[in-house]
Amino acid sequence: MAVPISLTLNGSRVEIALDPATPLLWALRDHLNLTGTKYGCGVAACGACTVVIDGRAHRSCVTPLEAVSGRSVTTIEGLAQVGLAQEGLPQEGLAQGGPGGGHLHALQQAWIEHQVPQCGYCQSGMLMAALGLLNETGDPTDAQIDAAIDNICRCGTVQRVRLAIHSAAQALQARSRMAPRPAHGEPRA
Secondary structure (H helix, E strand, C coil), X not given: CCEEEEEEECCEXXXXXXXXXXXXXXXXXXXXXXXXXXXXXXXXXXXXXXXXXXXXXEEHHHCEHHHHCCCEEECHHHHHHHHXXXXXXXXXXXXXXXXXXXXXXXXXXXXXXXXXXXXXXXXXXXXXXXXXXXXXXXXXXXXXXXXXXXXXXXXXXXXXXXXXXXXXXXXXXXXXXXCCCCCCCCCCX
C-alpha cells in the first residue's frame, strides 16, 4: 500500500507515495529518475548503491524508504550542491547547466585529477562513500579510507581512490580556512 513519505533529497523537500518497504534505491531510480545511484548486488555487499543519509554513507539497496522519512538524503546528483554548501557559496541557479551549475565537489575534482574512474560503474557509490568518510573525519588515514571504502571495484583503482580522497580532504581543509568569516557579532550562516 502506497504511503506518502517526505524527505530532503539533494537539498530539496520531496514527497513520494510508495510502499514504505520499497528499497530507497528503487525509489530513487524508478520513481524520482535519479539514476546515478547504481544497482550492483541487492544485498549491500558491493557499494554501487551508496548514498549519504544525514551525513553518513548507507547502502540504498537494503534501506527501506520508510527509514529515510524526515531525513536528508544526498545522491551523486547532489554532490556538487554539497560542495557549494561546504564552501559557503550560493546555490541559486544550480538547475541551469546541470547539477552544480558546472561546479564540482572537491571529491569529483580529485577523482578527475587522479584518474580514478575506469569503467565507471562503481564510481557514484565510491564518491558517496568517500563523502560519508570525509563528513566523519576531515583528514582520514589510509587505514580509515580502507575501512570506509569497501565498495567493490573490478578495475582495481584502490590506490588512486586513496590519493583522491587525501587530495579532496586537503582541498576541503584549504577552502574552509579561506571561507569568509562573519563580522564580530554576526551569526554564522
